[in-house]
Amino acid sequence: MNKRRTVAALALAGIFVALYLTLTKLGLLGGGALVCAVGSCEVVNASRWATFLGLPVAVWGLGYYLVTFTLAVVSLQDRFGDSIQVSRGLVFLGATGFLFSAWLTYLELFVIHAICQWCVVSAVLATGIFVASLLDYRELQRLAVSD
Amino acid sequence: MAANSSGRRRSRRARSASSRPNSFYLILGAIALVGVGGLAYVALKPEPAVAPPAELPADLADLGPAQPYVKGNPDAPVKIHEFADFECPSCARFAVITEPDVRTRIVDAGRASLSYYDLPLPQHLHSYPASHAAACADEQNRFWEMHDKIYEAQDSWSTGRTNNPKNIFRDMARAIGLNLSQWEECYDSKKYQKRIDANHAEAIRQGINSTPSFIVNGRVLRGAISFDELNRAVTEAAAAAQSGDTAAPRSGDTAR
Numbered sequence: 001m002n003k004r005r006t007v008a009a010l011a012l013a014g015i016f017v018a019l020y021l022t023l024t025k026l027g028l029l030g031g032g033a034l035v036c037a038v039g040s041c042e043v044v045n046a047s048r049w050a051t052f053l054g055l056p057v058a059v060w061g062l063g064y065y066l067v068t069f070t071l072a073v074v075s076l077q078d079r080f081g082d083s084i085q086v087s088r089g090l091v092f093l094g095a096t097g098f099l100f101s102a103w104l105t106y107l108e109l110f111v112i113h114a115i116c117q118w119c120v121v122s123a124v125l126a127t128g129i130f131v132a133s134l135l136d137y138r139e140l141q142r143l144a145v146s147d
Numbered sequence: 148m149a150a151n152s153s154g155r156r157r158s159r160r161a162r163s164a165s166s167r168p169n170s171f172y173l174i175l176g177a178i179a180l181v182g183v184g185g186l187a188y189v190a191l192k193p194e195p196a197v198a199p200p201a202e203l204p205a206d207l208a209d210l211g212p213a214q215p216y217v218k219g220n221p222d223a224p225v226k227i228h229e230f231a232d233f234e235c236p237s238c239a240r241f242a243v244i245t246e247p248d249v250r251t252r253i254v255d256a257g258r259a260s261l262s263y264y265d266l267p268l269p270q271h272l273h274s275y276p277a278s279h280a281a282a283c284a285d286e287q288n289r290f291w292e293m294h295d296k297i298y299e300a301q302d303s304w305s306t307g308r309t310n311n312p313k314n315i316f317r318d319m320a321r322a323i324g325l326n327l328s329q330w331e332e333c334y335d336s337k338k339y340q341k342r343i344d345a346n347h348a349e350a351i352r353q354g355i356n357s358t359p360s361f362i363v364n365g366r367v368l369r370g371a372i373s374f375d376e377l378n379r380a381v382t383e384a385a386a387a388a389q390s391g392d393t394a395a396p397r398s399g400d401t402a403r
Contacts, residue, residue, distance in 0.1 A: 012178045
């Protein structure tokens, strides 16, 4: 259960990071004025890769963290405590976030040549969520085997 | 048997779950607090300073004085200096929505002159080409017509839309009646690179690092400000100029 709590805590932190990036992308943060500025996050957020399927990547991130946080909190209910399906769901979300973050980090390093520190924070959180969800899944499997 | 084992599992996990439920919610609360506090701080803090970009020479004086594009009476009591990037969406917003009013009600009315300085930001790959396109239109006294075309159609030529915006700029040059071969030769040779860099250098000297930014008789206004905000700044600057409290004149202005 502690792994699921970890997932929930990391996802909650991720919600705020993604919210910050979303508001920045939409021009609602950073002095409150509509500006274009110099800075690695601005470079990354203004690049052509900052939009995925018509939506800003930051918005996808916000959705990902919200869904993950919700599922993680729900999974803490006693009746889902042993649900391997819920664990699989968390692993699926964790893997999706991890792979997407890995792709974005690759783009930052080798294509855009600019690193946005908040994107890195998000990638670390997504990795943590993936690892914690995997550990949760393995724990449930081990318990099933030991029984 | 299955139900039994499941029951044992639940009890194991439930035991660990009930060990520190309050501390878990305390941690969630702390994360939420830090998150909300961080967002509030970012929303309220002033803009950070940014180092000059690498594409300019170490000694900015090598570029000579800035040569902005000036509209209106250069001897007007109030001078509006605009620092902008042709590929910046906020600059396009200002140019398309706000600037027509600024021209008729402030510049053409003789209340202030408007000087445009290039400030190409590194994330916009086609900013320099756009500045070249405009500078080459200025050679034929059509800078502002080109300026308007470039901003109005920003979506069609910006980074990610096309790899080479030249053809789109050439169509604009044709539409505003430029001598095409002269424009193209100028554009291809990057004839006004030094002028663009000198305008860019002026932005750095003035501590401007975001676009659009405006300096109205020494007062800095950042972002795609509204007509009312700019109008107020011009009115106040004119009143101050009349009472003799003017900012020092700037060296880089050249009337066109």
